[in-house]
Amino acid sequence: MTVRVRGLVKAYGSLRAVDGLDLDAAAGAVTAVLGPNGAGKTSTVEICEGLRTADGGEVAVLGLRPGSRALRHRVGVMPQQPGGYPGARCAEMLRLVASYFADPLDPAALLDRLGLTEVARTSFRRLSGGQRQRLSLAMAVVGRPEVVFLDEPTAGLDVQARAETWQLVRDLRAEGACVLLTTHDMGEATELADHVVVVDHGRVRAAGTVAELTAGAGSVRFRSTPGLDTGRLAVAGARVSEPEPGRYVVTAATVSPALVADVTAWAAAQGAMPDDLQVGRDLEDVFLELTGRDLRA
């Protein structure tokens, strides 16, 4: 395994942010660590990057201790804070990082690909959050790394930048790199990940491919008028909930044509149109089942 984590523990005072976590990430694959805020994702990935030290457990990256000198030129890191010299220009910053490697990618081509050519001469301190993030991604991959750690690579990016980031991650995978990313975006995990590890309270709650995780019990989801009477759906074994106003999820042991008919009839009886009706279970359903529906601090 390219990245191997066993029994990882990280405590901040009395809080065990990571509490006996196991993780494997393979070469030529994208592994997504998915979890709510405060689940321990960033602590885990920062330990793998060598930015933090573990309080317990074992971590090996390419068989080496994280952060060791023999590893630095083989690993690319995009931390949650996209760091740069405040006074350095965008292109200058990327060329500097490229100069640490014997055979880096062409910085200008990389800037162009990530839509940063126009701000190439802008100082880091004047770049927008999204521009800093794209530069940070460029800095992570310019050394043609074998292992890439991306901590929430698309948080706060617009749709185009997100799509380009995803394509870049797919290209890294096609070239055989091991990509380990953290996200709380189900869409991103579904879109990109070969292997998803759902983390909560510092532990792994489930792991597998998206297909494996979403197999099993099903659901019917739709949008409609907020405040429908969820008590009135009388179908054996089925339950309606409204996780946010106007969004409904019906869960049942099996999803049959009859269930779908009953659900639409239930909405019709209240004069409501079930919009965007979807049958099946997605990663979000699994995630909410595993991590609960409470809002985290």
Added chain:
Amino acid sequence: MSGNAPAPALTILGRQTAMELRLSLRRGESLLLTLVIPLVLLAFFSAVKVDGAGVQFLVPGVLALAVMSTAFTGQAIATGFERSYGVLARLGTTPLTRPVLLTAKTLGVVAVEVVQAALLVGLGYVLGWHPHGNPAPALLLLVLGTAAFSGLGLLMAGTLRAEGTLAAANGVYLVLLLLGGIVFPLTALPHVVRSIAQQLPAAALSHGLRASLGQGSLPGHDVLVLAVWAVAGIALAARSFRWQA
């Protein structure tokens, strides 16, 4: 994927030093502190003639001030902001090693000091300065002073918030300018203040430079004071420096 190799350490050092220098030259507020203020103080005080503080007195004083402004104030503020911008932690994951990063920073400081010294000595000659000493002891004192002030600057930058460092570095600069025997002699200070000031690195550097450039001597007390500050500052900075803000 075959994997990459790091560039040779000397190549990295060269590129990193060039970056440090470009960044220094771009910081207008830091150029004011490192170049303009020492030159203006030298020109102004040699014109107004404070008692016992002619150009013979002033040139070693502003040289000490120049070292302090670059190695301590400028370096502390810049490094504090680099830390808060997350760049140090970030570069710590790349093939740039800490010894190479710190060497590049030191070379950047020394390069700025060479420019400062050239300008101040040049202006000093124009104003009628005549050194009588031997440059070797002065060089030793400049190296020790740079080490002492760098250690203290990095200690501050590595432990305080960037805004705290900004305020504290400027505050200490002002105090050491006044208590450093830089533009007026320490004898103008009350006795108690003077005996404290003599144990501080600014006064030790200015006094030592004055002795070595004036009489060619190397005062042991000044060397000792600077060496103690250098060892203590660097050791404390190495122990407490946090790369991540």
